[in-house]
Amino acid sequence: MATDVRAVVATGKGKPVEVTTIRVPDPGPDEALVRIQACGVCHTDLHYHEGGISDDFPFLLGHEAAGVVEAVGPGASDLQAGDFVVLNWRAVCGVCRACKRGRLEYCFDTNNAAQPMTLTDGTELSPALGIGAFAEKTLVHAGQCTKVDASAAPDVVGLLGCGVMAGIGAAVNTGRAGPGDSVAVIGCGGVGSASVAGAAMAGARRVIAVDTDPKKLEWSRQFGATHTINAAEADTVEAIREVTDGYGADVVVEAVGRPETYEQAFYARDLAGTVVLVGVPTPEMRLELPFLDVFARGGALKSSWYGDCLPSRDFPMLVELYQQGRLPLEKFVTERIPLDGVGSAFDKMRRGDVLRSVVVL
Template sequence: MTEVRAVVATGKGAPVEVVDIRVPDPGPGEAVVRVQACGVCHTDLHYREGGINDDYPFLLGHEAAGVVEAVGDGVHDVEPGDFVVLNWRAVCGVCRACKRGRPQYCFDTHNASQPMTLTDGTPLSPALGIGAFAEKTLVHAGQCTKVDPAARAAVVGLLGCGVMAGIGAAVNTGGAGPGDTVAVIGCGGVGDGAVAGANLAGARRIIAVDTDPAKLEWAKQFGATHTVNASEADTVAAIRDLTGGFGADIVIDAVGVPATYQQAFYARDLAGTVVLVGVPTPDMKLELPLQDVFSRGGSLKSSWYGDCLPSRDFPMLTELYQQGKLPLEKFVTEEISLDQVESAFAKMHDGEVLRSVVVF
């Protein structure tokens, strides 16, 4: 058992607190990771606001990289000293998806069995089964993905969630490739990840859509060839104008509200693909004419974590970053300390940053 400093959300909408928590020694199948860096993601804010569930107190943070400090019995894939990026979909290997050779869709992913707690013994709910706004965290060993230790933790840790979700939405789910036209609606961390993924895949035209001019400028850094300010132009008409009147081959909705999904649906070419990677809330409803669904053909897809397989994708994307082919470093707007997470939430909410990263 170890005591460390960590960021905890104690109640809905309440400012987060930096407190001491207890991290157990790893049990069978578990690992303790000394966190080196952790990005501030919208999902952490959703947890604080009660948008995920009400299992307070939450141990926040999940976009993280660090070094394995200890492992429990039965752990063979990682060992103390390994530099890892943490993932929230440790595959089980035995569910029906895994047995069919589709582990990226694993229906029974793993987390650590033991709880981390407050010093009074109150169990904590770790964000996405990770809880990495902490000097150390306890995870399932399958949540540790080894990458090149020469990579910067503050950069590659972002592969743990939003950036991977975006890249994967374009490459894995959307199947973007050379010559394709891709439109991305919503240019925060996930949307810019999708832009970067489309660029990496060789798309010939990448259209970034947002209502914030600053975010549209950010999107250009990741490969957007055209931008559309949705507060000044009709999104569907603008995307059609930029694609010869046809619509894009792939349209990625990185916002996740009915209005942007409908825009994505009608902004794609015939037989085109819509990818939903923005996360809707439980109360949202979508209404589309079924005749339009049939007559337009193509695919309507949802992207879970960018349909990634961490053991395959994290090392590959880390290598591409180190080769200068994937500008992951441009996602990092600022590096902050643990006690600046609350102010980072405010900056993120106001659109002032792409990613704040806590560095230990």
Template sequence: MASDVRAVVSTGKGAPVEVATIRVPDPGPGEVVVRVQACGVCHTDLHYREGGISDDYPFLLGHEAAGVVESVGDGVTHVEAGDFVVLNWRAVCGQCRACKRGRPQYCFDTHNAAQPMTLTDGTPLEPALGIGAFAEKTLVHSVQCTKVDPQARPAVVGLLGCGVMAGIGAAVNTGGVGPGDTIAVIGCGGVGNGSIAGAAMAGARRIIAVDKDPKKLDWAQQFGATHTVDASARDTVEAVRELTDGFGADIVVDAVGVPETYQQAFYARDLAGTLVLVGVPTPEMRLELPLLDVFGRGGALKSSWYGDCLPERDFPMLTELYRQGRLPLEKFVSEEITLDQVEQAFDRMHRGEVLRSVVML
């Protein structure tokens, strides 16, 4: 029987979000209903509200979530009722050209639930990143559910569902940071500090945090930054070079995603160094670089989608590292809030006052 639950809905571009009653259908073949326990407030949700993703309103927001499987549809063997899961938006299909070439982290045909969730009048909702977890319950495809240690705090491990995983993966999976490497991270919000935490976990020798906000630089040190650069007072490229014996960093992560920071990241690399773009640009942004510099500096210019993660591999591993005290995921949780406080959380996030607000259900 379908469930009527409370959820956060975005009804129009720039309009404040609303808490509404939505209808969650019983799971069909391959689908799962999850009782959501916690969901982080991510910039991507704000992009949806602002029309930066599409104009398919109304949106059911929320996607950085953990919860318990309540019911499963026909053919589901991956999870069962009672399993504690983190939701993911890269539900690997196993059949597309990327998967068949052994590169499932680039899966081009990820799974989502086939049935829509709706308003009570039948209006279909577009769930954020195919999840829609600012809700007491949500309907997802079974492979969007990744089982993790049930002893872990939902508010903490749910953040692996998007931003924190994107940051850790940008440094570790995409950038390949390892013992002895130097890395600079430009932009020290949730994603950037994820990269810093990942680099510290991987044994990087020097971790340089770059931001204009002193509060964010303080946060970065809590996650393992060995040096900080105030970009409002210093030239980023010169500062990174000074801190890397004049050479530049082995890896530079751009967690902002604007042309200015991308150019800084490009020139702050060592020769043959790696640039990783994980900050999300907007459609109108354009980049200009001398092609000779692209050729002459060598190395790799990479984009990181979801930290190039494989949820089935990475979520349980990172949860275990958190449980062992080796990955300080709990430090990302700035506050715990209710569904009714999401609009205010967007404001605090936009002002840079929090790393993550987490909705508790």
């Protein structure tokens, strides 16, 4: 029997989001019904709303969520009703070529719920990143549920479901930042600030935050930045070199997703240093670099997908670090809002007024 719940839906490009009633099926094989307690407003949701990802409207928005399992279908043996979970969009399949090689963090065929959620008239919804969590309840694949410490605050740990994990993982998993390293982060919104936090948590000696917004630079200090650079007032590459004894950073995380800032990241790293792209470019963007410089500088140029995370490994560990006071996840939450506040949260995001608005149900 399906359940009717309130949810935030984007019905078309350029149209305001709506709080409306949707229909959520009972879980089938390997599926779970989750009562959502909190869900962060991520930039990816805004991209869906603006038609920047696909035109498969209507979209059920929201994906950065935590909640409680209400029911499971046959085969979901690792879950039971009452489990507290953070949702993820990397439910590894176990059988694709990446999984068979033991590289589960690159799974190329992650699982989603088989049954569609719908509007009350039967129109099928496209859930954001296969989750759709701006809703009182949502249906997901059981593998999208990662059990974590039930005493953790859902409005805080739910942020691990996307942006915070992407940023931390970009620095730690993809960039391999570690004790004694110098790490520069270009772009200090939610994902960039999480990269700063990840680098600090990993023991980096210097953590350099770069942005054009003084407010974001100030935010970065609370996540562990040891140096800040206002890119509107200084040459980013020269300023990073100055902080790093003239050499450049061991790891540079580019969290903007633009060719100009990527080029800065490329030249701001030390010889044999690593550039990590975690900012998301748009399809029309092109990058041009002198090919000889790519060869001569050595090192690694990497892209980070979801922070190269494995949710079953990383979520519980990061929640434990948060519980111990070693990872300030709570500082990402700028405001808590109801379901009908998502539209205004998008406006604040566009203006750069918030790190994260979090819908609390």
